[in-house]
Amino acid sequence: MPELPEVETVKRGLAPAMEGARVARLELRRRDLRFPFPDALADRVSGRTIVGLGRRAKYLLVDLDDGNTLISHLGMSGSFRIEEDAASAMPGEFHHARSKDEKHDHVIFHLEGGGGPRRVVYNDPRRFGFMDIVGRADLAAHPFFRDLGPEPTGNELGATYLAERFRDKAQPLKSALLDQKNIAGLGNIYVCEALWRSHLSPIRAAGTLVTPGGKPKEKLSLLVASIRDVIADAIAAGGSSLRDHIQTDGSLGYFQHSFSVYDREGQACGTPGCGGTVARIVQAGRSTFYCAACQK
């Protein structure tokens, strides 16, 4: 589920509980998620102190005091939650609501220091998530990160860069934006939303946003601005939260209420004066939502 804004929200939610804490024990409740856990993962994390949390694309990074970084990807259905000790636990209804999923609690950080003993629990019904551990110096060269494009936040992403990547590409915009080598962290939801905001069709060839000389057309600059805006808005809203994704404090996000096209097939397009209807098509095996009337 989690695209960049959700992972960023998870990171911010976990930081108070994890940063500066000592991992008394890392508990692995099975031998794998999508991939087998790396050798001796529990031993390599247990006893270490967490010096900070980070994020790259859709990856959560847990920096340890021995120079290693635990890498966590939440796949489609991964989530973290914080459990304080029983004395200060949430009311019964909350416990009841989550108890049925306990069989999908796969990794538990038993933490201590800077407050009472507590647990950070990784839950992932579909087990598309994965974890690895690597020395900080080797992070950028790790296969997960080596080919990633720039973050769509701040000023890292620019129209000139994207023009280089899109030049002469017949690939549809939807697929080009989902490709993590072009931009890191976008997923199905925010690609649909960014294209709608910039009035660009998901079917349109990426190369049509570049001049014959290789410069970004104005439309491409607008797309870059839309991508930055939609990501910033989603982070500001606390990340969206659909179905099985629950934020670390147990509450649901609310940005899904402001989706303009995603999961809105058949509804009226929100572009002022458009009057079109949101359609659902399938591209590369995945749903695309857009308005054919105003996205060209």
Next chain:
DNA sequence: CCTTGAACCTGGGCGC
């Protein structure tokens, strides 16, 4: 090189 499709896995929703 490019693009598509299947695979990984469970659960929710819907039609019957």
Next chain:
DNA sequence: TGCGCCCAGGTTCAAG
């Protein structure tokens, strides 16, 4: 109540 089918935020392979 239940069965069967389709769908879901991501990534990685294999195949054409």
